Amino acid sequence: MEGGGAAYNPRTPEEVFRDFRGRRAGMVKALTTDVEKFYQLCDPEKENLCLYGLPNETWEVTLPAEEVPPELPEPALGINFARDGMDEKDWLSLVAVHSDAWLLAVAFYFGARFGFDKEARKRLFTMINGLPTIFEVVTGTAKKQSKEKSNSTSKTNKPSSKSNSKSSKALPLKDFDDSGEEEEEEDDDEHGSTLCGACGDNYANDEFWICCDVCERWFHGKCVKITPARAEHIKQYKCPACSNKRARV
Numbered sequence: 001m002e003g004g005g006a007a008y009n010p011r012t013p014e015e016v017f018r019d020f021r022g023r024r025a026g027m028v029k030a031l032t033t034d035v036e037k038f039y040q041l042c043d044p045e046k047e048n049l050c051l052y053g054l055p056n057e058t059w060e061v062t063l064p065a066e067e068v069p070p071e072l073p074e075p076a077l078g079i080n081f082a083r084d085g086m087d088e089k090d091w092l093s094l095v096a097v098h099s100d101a102w103l104l105a106v107a108f109y110f111g112a113r114f115g116f117d118k119e120a121r122k123r124l125f126t127m128i129n130g131l132p133t134i135f136e137v138v139t140g141t142a143k144k145q146s147k148e149k150s151n152s153t154s155k156t157n158k159p160s161s162k163s164n165s166k167s168s169k170a171l172p173l174k175d176f177d178d179s180g181e182e183e184e185e186e187d188d189d190e191h192g193s194t195l196c197g198a199c200g201d202n203y204a205n206d207e208f209w210i211c212c213d214v215c216e217r218w219f220h221g222k223c224v225k226i227t228p229a230r231a232e233h234i235k236q237y238k239c240p241a242c243s244n245k246r247a248r249v
Contacts, residue, residue, distance in 0.1 A: 011114050013124040020107045020128055023053030025199050027099045030059040031092050031138045033198045033224060036244035039088070042080035049080040051095060053103065057199075073105035089139075096135040104128070137200040140217065197239060198223035212239035 197217035
């Protein structure tokens with residue numbers, strides 16, 4: 001089963017988590033930044049199709065495994081059939097939920113196969129639980145939770161001297177109080193829980209971020225292929241998902 005990446009067999013909780021994270025990143029891309037391509041590939045006229053996330057952070061829409069039983073648990077079958085019968089947001093959310101279930105199934109399949117004990121399973125789940133689900137990323141729930149937790153991070157936050165070269169849309173690195181001292185703890189609480197709308201990873205103060213002016217979600221510059229220099233010349237930034245939705249209308 002090429003689509004499921006069955007040839008790769010992680011054997012420790014940390015290796016399984018890396019496998020989980022890579023597959024998850026690929027599926028998040030399919031349902032966010034690559035959503036137009038994903039939508040087109042899920043043609044209802046085709047046979048039963050599945051969305052696979054691969055360990056190398058890519059994704060694939062293809063037919064399920066032919067062998068029975070398959071080497072790895074299989075993702076939801078026939079995701080393409082429901083595409084035109086549902087609102088697009090609802091359809092993507094449904095695929096996201098099934099993708100979350102599949103990722104957990106694959107991770108704990110490896111755990112069972114390689115004899116993880118109670119502590120190893122707990123360690124694996126703790127690492128997995130530290131990431132937002134695909135459903136939370138796709139529906140924006142993760143962003144809302146981050147805002148509530150951090151007591152609202154707004155686009156009007158003042159960039160520090162370290163981020164002056166970035167666009168005003170870029171996530172600031174640190175704030176300073178009136179005395180000029182860094183307000184590190186407050187800033188870490190606010191921005192540390194901000195999640196990239198493409199890959200779902202947390203904000204890190206050494207990375208360039210940009211905010212979509214339509215959906216107001218933050219993205220790693222590298223995830224949406226925007227550099228700090230290019231951001232300086234963008235008056236209104238629209239993420240790939242928002243640009244694609246407008247194009248279809």
